[in-house]
């Protein structure tokens with residue numbers, strides 16, 4: 001079983017064993033949250049820069065295979081002349097824990113903040129930090145972690161950080177035990193501890209045994225002996241939300257979920273069998289003027305000789321029959337709007353079962369206003385990733401544009417997750433009080449990450465075999481997802 005799955009199971013267990021008690025996951029920082037290789041590299045490269053040498057310019061993070069306290073071993077391997085090694089080492093030791101190094105050169109392991117965000121969102125659950133770093137680094141440690149955690153909406157407060165009251169490397173194991181006792185005295189039930197140092201885990205083991213605490217070894221780079229890892233410790237080096245979150249039912253209910261591209265029988269069946277409430281269909285006309293469900297235009301993807309389409313009328317009535325909600329992605333112009341609205345009206349959807357999406361250049365102001373007039377309480381959305389550079393570069397202008405769109409009746413703005421500026425734009429839009437939808441999430445990991453930011457909604461292909469969700473995809477670029485059957489049944 002993967003370590004994240006063990007953590008999930010353990011959390012579930014304590015939740016039922018200790019209902020209503022404040023629960024805490026405790027994590028170490030260096031080598032557990034922070035990938036120290038980047039920072040070792042950065043300090044060594046700053047030596048090159050200061051001295052005009054080029055020992056480390058071609059080094060990548062994968063070349064740093066030593067613990068941050070054993071950098072001399074790296075210097076031997078890299079072609080630093082023996083006469084200069086002590087000067088490099090002095091530089092390294094002098095600069096590595098300086099404030100600007102910590103703020104500039106620290107990088108988290110992929111997935112670690114997403115994992116922490118998940119726990120921070122759970123009721124009665126906190127993430128505590130216990131670090132061997134000395135107290136004098138408290139301010140900068142908090143500042144750095146909160147800066148790194150910000151894109152994931154992860155925040156650590158002063159009370160939940162326990163540091164070494166001594167100097168560097170002084171009684172680290174004893175201090176970690178004191179940290180755990182401190183959090184227990186504060187009333188937390190610590191259910192799991194993650195650390196990369198075997199010696200720290202060994203010191204905690206008796207307490208863990210007594211209280212049923214799960215120990216997790218972050219199998220990254222560590223200094224102490226591997227042999228001291230206590231029995232029963234879960235081990236891993238990758239943080240995956242997909243192993244932590246079991247299914248849709250575990251997600252925050254405030255986020256509306258939309259099954260993207262329900263354009264064919266296969267996807268419709270999958271959608272109906274799920275708990276997802278919204279089906280998005282792509283609406284366009286075939287050559288005879290009939291409304292069909294198809295993502296691509298016939299210009300971009302010419303029809304296959306045997307291609308068949310579901311009619312919009314048929315699809316909408318299936319969704320209505322199962323009492324689900326429909327999101328219509330209008331691919332045609334406003335000239336067809338009357339007929340589309342009529343097809344929808346014939347099914348008698350309630351306002352809270354209706355959602356319309358259109359691009360501003362095809363639906364146009366007139367189209368949006370027309371939909372709003374007919375459906376005062378439906379969701380009316382347009383994609384705005386094209387506006388992201390302006391949202392960040394000239395916010396006042398962008399805000400004016402969004403207000404104009406709002407005045408047309410648009411009530412939600414949609415951002416492409418794949419866009420470089422998606423998260424930053426999201427923060428600004430939320431700050432301005434707008435409802436935001438994310439679309440374009442490629443897989444379950446990205447989907448979970450998007451959902452945990454708590455946008456109003458997330459639209460996704462539900463191509464999540466881990467959850468037994470076999471979304472077929474919308475047929476974008478004429479392609480669909482397919483899934484292989486593992487007949488050996490290894491999982």
Ligand SMILES: [Mg+2]
Nearest residue numbers: 028030031196
């Ligand atoms: Mg550590």
